Each structure stands twice: as C-alpha cells, then as structure tokens.
Amino acid sequence: MAEIKDPENTILMELKDGTVIIELLPDVAPKHAERMKELARSGAYDNVCFHRVIDGFMAQTGDVEHGDMEDGFNIRRAGTGGSDLPDLPAEFSKLPHDRGTLGAARSQNPNSANSQFFINFSDNHFLNGQYTVYGRVMSGMEHVDAITRGEPPANPDRMISVKVASDA
Numbered sequence: 001m002a003e004i005k006d007p008e009n010t011i012l013m014e015l016k017d018g019t020v021i022i023e024l025l026p027d028v029a030p031k032h033a034e035r036m037k038e039l040a041r042s043g044a045y046d047n048v049c050f051h052r053v054i055d056g057f058m059a060q061t062g063d064v065e066h067g068d069m070e071d072g073f074n075i076r077r078a079g080t081g082g083s084d085l086p087d088l089p090a091e092f093s094k095l096p097h098d099r100g101t102l103g104a105a106r107s108q109n110p111n112s113a114n115s116q117f118f119i120n121f122s123d124n125h126f127l128n129g130q131y132t133v134y135g136r137v138m139s140g141m142e143h144v145d146a147i148t149r150g151e152p153p154a155n156p157d158r159m160i161s162v163k164v165a166s167d168a
Contacts, residue, residue, distance in 0.1 A: 020140035029134035082114030102135035
C-alpha cells in the first residue's frame, strides 16, 4: 500500500477486489478536489456504479443522482445525473491524462463537471487540456483494471465506499 503523505487530500475507494488510494491535486484543481471530498464525506459516492467502462480507455462513475445501486437504481439513467451541488468551472492544467489519473466527466460544456469522474486505464493524451485532471491513483490500480467493462455493463461494479483518508 502506498504511503499516504497528505491524508486530507487522499481518497480511499473500496472496490470489490480491494482499496484504491487516490491522491487529490488541490494545488492543480482546488474546486474539483474539494467537491470530491465533500461528496465522499456525505457518503454520496457509496454504492455508486461504474456506468461506462471502456477497455483500454477509462472507467467512469460518480453519478450520485442516478448511479446509487442501493436506491431505486436504473442502469439506463446512470451517467445522466450529478449531485445537488452546482456544476464546477473547468480547471484545465498541463497535467497529462496518464494511466491512473482522475478526470472530471462533463457534457459538451467545459464548465459542466459535477460529481462524475473517470479513471484512465491508459495514457489518453488526446484528452489533455479538455478535461480537468484532479487526482491520481497511488496504489490499487490493479483493482481499477478489474472493473467490469461495458457501456453500461450488464452487471456493473460499484464503489463500495469512498472516504477521505483523514476521516478513516
């Protein structure tokens, strides 16, 4: 397991195969990092499915409105919602979309990111400068690699729990 340097900006994501440790990048994308912590602390990400998982590309999750697999779940709606909080302005940077980085999912509008995010399975540099990078997997990427594929998957995997390390 990776050493946690900054527990206040580290996310512990429980998947079916184990824990994924994610370092948030508040110095690069402060609003996105803060949003992830706020939603994690409220329990909003717990039981949310991975609704779009493309082999060799990325795994997308974080629809707290329609993706909660414990609460009136409908896979056809997963990926269409956000949270009760307002959308975030883009925080583009020079950080590349490398394997293991977290990107903010959004619609065509660059300032429409809310709660959804994706984890890159590979270096997806064609996304550079178009989607906000605000975290990176420090350990447990093998658990991300094991997420069930599909758009949407027939039997989607979920984030069992998502916590800020300083609270765990």
